Amino acid sequence: xxxxxxxLTRSYxxxxxxxxxxxxxxxxxxxxxxxxxxxxxxxxxxxxxxTKPTRGSVEVLGRDPGRDPVAVRARVGYxxxxxxxxxxxxxxxxxxxxxxxxxLPPREAIERAHAALFYVGIDDKRYLPVEGYSTGxxxxxxxAAAIVHDPDLLFLDEPTNGLDPASREEMLGLVADLKQRRGxxxxxxxxxxxxxxxxxDHVIVLAGGRLMADAPLRDLLGGHDGRYTVRIKGDxxxxxxxxxxxxxxxxxxxxxxxxxxxxxxxxxxxDVDAVWRSAADAGVxxxxxxxxxxxxxxxxxxxxx
Amino acid sequence: xxxxxxxxxxxxxxxxxxxxxxxRLGASTRFTVIARYAVQAQWRLRAVRLFVVGAxxxxxxxxxxxxxxxxxxRMMHGVGADGLDMDLTRDAAAVSYALAAQYxxxxxxxxxxxxxxxxxxxxxxxxxFHFARTVxxxxxxxxxxxxxxxxxxLFGYGTVALYAVERLVFxxxxxTSLKLMAVGALAVTLRLxxxxxxxxxxSSLTRRRGLAQAMFLATVLGxxxxxxxxASSTSKPWIATLSVMDAGTALCDSILGPTRLHGVxxxxxxxxxxxxxxxxxxxxxxRVRSAEVVRG
Numbered sequence: 001x002x003x004x005x006x007x008l009t010r011s012y013x014x015x016x017x018x019x020x021x022x023x024x025x026x027x028x029x030x031x032x033x034x035x036x037x038x039x040x041x042x043x044x045x046x047x048x049x050x051t052k053p054t055r056g057s058v059e060v061l062g063r064d065p066g067r068d069p070v071a072v073r074a075r076v077g078y079x080x081x082x083x084x085x086x087x088x089x090x091x092x093x094x095x096x097x098x099x100x101x102x103x104l105p106p107r108e109a110i111e112r113a114h115a116a117l118f119y120v121g122i123d124d125k126r127y128l129p130v131e132g133y134s135t136g137x138x139x140x141x142x143x144a145a146a147i148v149h150d151p152d153l154l155f156l157d158e159p160t161n162g163l164d165p166a167s168r169e170e171m172l173g174l175v176a177d178l179k180q181r182r183g184x185x186x187x188x189x190x191x192x193x194x195x196x197x198x199x200x201d202h203v204i205v206l207a208g209g210r211l212m213a214d215a216p217l218r219d220l221l222g223g224h225d226g227r228y229t230v231r232i233k234g235d236x237x238x239x240x241x242x243x244x245x246x247x248x249x250x251x252x253x254x255x256x257x258x259x260x261x262x263x264x265x266x267x268x269x270x271d272v273d274a275v276w277r278s279a280a281d282a283g284v285x286x287x288x289x290x291x292x293x294x295x296x297x298x299x300x301x302x303x304x305x
Numbered sequence: 306x307x308x309x310x311x312x313x314x315x316x317x318x319x320x321x322x323x324x325x326x327x328x329r330l331g332a333s334t335r336f337t338v339i340a341r342y343a344v345q346a347q348w349r350l351r352a353v354r355l356f357v358v359g360a361x362x363x364x365x366x367x368x369x370x371x372x373x374x375x376x377x378x379r380m381m382h383g384v385g386a387d388g389l390d391m392d393l394t395r396d397a398a399a400v401s402y403a404l405a406a407q408y409x410x411x412x413x414x415x416x417x418x419x420x421x422x423x424x425x426x427x428x429x430x431x432x433x434f435h436f437a438r439t440v441x442x443x444x445x446x447x448x449x450x451x452x453x454x455x456x457x458x459l460f461g462y463g464t465v466a467l468y469a470v471e472r473l474v475f476x477x478x479x480x481t482s483l484k485l486m487a488v489g490a491l492a493v494t495l496r497l498x499x500x501x502x503x504x505x506x507x508s509s510l511t512r513r514r515g516l517a518q519a520m521f522l523a524t525v526l527g528x529x530x531x532x533x534x535x536a537s538s539t540s541k542p543w544i545a546t547l548s549v550m551d552a553g554t555a556l557c558d559s560i561l562g563p564t565r566l567h568g569v570x571x572x573x574x575x576x577x578x579x580x581x582x583x584x585x586x587x588x589x590x591x592r593v594r595s596a597e598v599v600r601g
Contacts, residue, residue: 074332076437085434089346098434108325108327150325
């Protein structure tokens with residue numbers, strides 16, 4: 001396990017930010033999910049050794065960040081949510097500075113700064129001051145600065161915040177690639193469920209300072225929920241009438257043209273033949289028939305309610 | 306779960322990636338990295354370049370004046386004449402006045418290099434950048450302190466060294482020259498320590514660079530004015546030595562003997578110096594230690 005947290009409690013002046021949390025972060029890509037005030041940032045602070053727990057114990061890469069924060073931070077990278085640059089510094093200088101502050105010799109630091117910026121896709125603008133960058137470029141520069149010293153474990157705090165859809169996909173691609181190509185385990189703190197589904201394989205859910213879930217993503221999503229997604233070509237009204245006639249429940253049309261339906265067969269998940277018969281009787285073609293699994297959104301809402 | 310696409314076209318370029326397996330430098334030297342990058346960043350500012358060049362011109366002019374003075378006296382007394390080993394009192398006074406003349410360039414350099422240092426970091430979120438790495442608050446402050454004072458130190462010690470070399474060339478008495486140089490260097494050190502501590506203390510109290518600079522100037526000039534007025538109205542000249550501006554110089558004056566401040570006692574400026582440095586260093590330390598470095 002990359003991180004082990006046991007009975008962790010952190011209180012600030014009477015407010016309990018984390019309440020008896022026990023969790024383990026395995027190698028790979030782990031999401032730290034939760035609404036505002038869930039305790040995600042407090043947990044990150046404790047994992048980085050910036051705050052000490054009120055009670056409980058923490059181990060990051062086999063070391064206690066409260067007792068030996070410098071040793072932990074030498075092997076950990078952190079990409080903060082907010083802007084974190086130095087005024088007037090270009091991306092190359094920022095990354096080289098970060099590498100040197102992590103103990104790399106100056107020559108190695110500058111080489112790896114260029115390599116990290118190349119990796120995240122900042123080429124021609126690397127010599128310009130970071131404060132003049134667009135949001136997307138700033139996020140990439142922050143990621144480059146976080147990985148420039150080759151960390152074993154990377155904490156990413158809302159890395160896709162403020163990005164347009166294309167930049168967001170590119171950032172998620174980089175996050176996914178970090179483990180595959182660089183062997184760097186990732187903890188992704190976010191409230192965007194899409195990002196989690198896209199890149200993570202383990203999920204930790206915090207709410208109100210308490211642990212709500214600590215499980216592989218596939219376990220949270222669960223299996224087939226008994227419903228089917230059906231896409232047809234033909235008259236949707238006739239299909240809906242036929243479904244009802246065969247005992248199916250057409251829950252709702254999923255698009256404006258009513259070509260895609262969410263359907264519950266009459267006898268549960270095994271009775272998918274009723275859907276085929278409905279289509280045949282209505283004279284419509286079935287273009288897609290797939291069992292539906294619960295989304296992370298639904299699992300998340302279920303956990304919080 | 307959607308299978309992640311590891312390499313969106315046009316984004317990831319990592320053909321020659323290799324993991325760094327070499328040695329890492331010890332965490333105790335981080336302040337040198339912070340200071341080095343700070344000095345590089347300062348040199349890019351036009352104001353810093355202007356003040357550094359201006360200070361060096363001042364030092365050169367001062368050195369030229371002293372050189373002409375020594376040369377003239379040497380002509381009058383002849384080469385190697387005993388009379389050139391001037392009495393210490395005159396030289397001490399010269400050093401004292403030279404140090405006083407250094408004050409404005411030093412103040413301006415600390416104003417542009419040191420006073421905004423921590424405030425700019427607070428404003429840009431650079432605390433997170435530093436403290437998520439192997440940097441302790443002590444290393445950070447030491448690095449900012451050294452970075453803030455590099456250019457003023459270059460000017461201050463350079464000037465003292467220049468005067469000492471001139472005296473060695475033109476005047477006999479190596480021991481006296483070395484003593485004057487040592488006291489001059491001590492004065493520069495005390496002045497830089499005081500100004501640096503005040504600059505970082507003020508800088509840590511705000512996110513606004515301009516406000517930090519204004520607070521620094523107000524503290525330095527304000528303390529000078531208040532103590533000067535108090536000294537004048539009470540006819541107690543030692544009160545004037547309590548200010549940020551005069552404490553260091555006054556301490557060295559008292560070591561040198563009869564000087565511009567007419568032999569003030571050692572205790573008052575020494576205590577004032579200790580107080581200024583301790584209070585403002587403590588303020589900076591407290592602010593850096595308690596700063597919220599991870600927001601969210």
